[in-house]
Amino acid sequence: MKVLVTGTAGFIGSNVALKLLERGEEVIGFDNLNDYYDVRLKKARLARFIDHPRYTHVHADLADRGAVEKTFASHKPQRVINLAAQAGVRYAAENPHVYASSNVIGFLHILEGCRQHPVEHLVFASTSSVYGANTAMPFSEHQPTEHPLTLYAATKKANEQMAHSYAHLYGIPSTGLRFFTVYGPWGRPDMALFLFTKAILAGEPIKVFNHGKHKRSFTYVDDIVEGVVRTLDKVPGKNANWSGSAPDPASSGVAPYRLYNIGNEKPVELLRYIEVLEHCLGRKAKMEMLPLQAGDVPDTEADVTELIQSVGYAPKISVATGIDNFVSWYRSYYCE
Template structure:
């Protein structure tokens, strides 16, 4: 099977591609290796993927229509796992254009590529952020999601609508993946676990937003990869006949841990693992942030027979072990 994974230099894309390669699949990777965070981390991830003979990589921007059309025609992938995007809620307040370029125009080029080459299943990254300030917990895929708190969330919701439309018009089987705060080895330097670890080790202040009352359904990377892996081989079927009259073969699924944790508890587990207290600076909630996330994973379980299961203590411990090994004494 030929699989295109976009965002292969990124955190989730790297892990997904590695798992596929270890299973003997042929993987075509695409990433523009932008400098949103340390490009050395991206280069290192790619170096590890290049150790596999069946890995082929294109440094390309998904926002470049001509390049993407050409790539799809050349590769003609059976499956597409689309993870390239401008991530990050807070950065979307500072740099909104990066989000429309990569997450809207870029996503359209992925959909067009799928349409033109008859891809059998498109899986694409959405986000728990589409739930906005939803008060009904846990978050279910059937909850209304009309009030995004950030432009980032709005682009992810737009992706779901765009994918639905292409699925409706052209019958493209598509699955939107609402990830919930993914963490683990090789994780993103802009995310809490990484910034907290770095600050604690350096003896620098740790900024604890929403005075530590924030609640997040932290989801371990291996569980996310397992969920994607199981979903990849399946494909949503149109219901009640083929589109445009039947329901299009499009679905949206949460991939979360269903075990939300308060930020203060998260920090305490990390302090214990590092055997060092944090220099805590309590701050108000930041614009764009939501107070709580909590995934219902019943739909994921019904579809795949799998629920994420890694306890937060185990996941944090594995991250810290990786971090200390990766940075050695430098503690970047």
């Protein structure tokens, strides 16, 4: 199977590409290697598979319509996994246009590629941030998500709606995955685990928002990748149980379309997360306690019942094991 994977220099995208190559697929990677964070890390991720005989890399930006059109026309992928996006919740306050360019216009170009060169299945990244002002726990795909609290979340909500419209109009089977706080080796330097580890090793204080009292469905990257690949193999159809009334937000009566949460069902309090990190590093953290940041939600908790029933998704890696794996990777990459 030939799979176009966007964001292959990214944290999740690089691991998805590796997984697909390991199981014998042909992968067309697409990434612009932007400088949102250290490009050297992105190149190091790519170096793990860029010379693989079944891997082809396209160095381009999703916002470049011509480059996306050329990629679809030249390689004719059978399936697409769209993971490329401008990430980061807080960066949007300073650079809102980048989010619109990458996450909205870029995604439109992917949808048009799927329309002009019909694909069997489009899987795309959404986020738990779309739940926004919702406080009903656990978060379920059957709940409405009409009140995002950040521009990043709003762009991902837009992706879900755009994909549904194309699934309805052009019959493109599409599945959106709402990721919950992904962590692990090769992670993003702007995320908490990376920032905490760097600061603790340097003897510097870490910023602990909401006084560490909020909870997150921290999900190890290997568990995320397994879910992404299993979802790729599960092509959605129309909801046969639709009664003709208001469609379920998680599926659709008029289009081959599904939304799934993908995360760990056991949320962990941030202070416990830090405690595990301290144990793995063998050092205590100096903590600067701060109030909840604007745009942050107090808690996230993933209900992944739908994904379990659909593809047998079951996260396996505990926070203790996952953080230990990250620390081992961090020391080998930065300290040796």
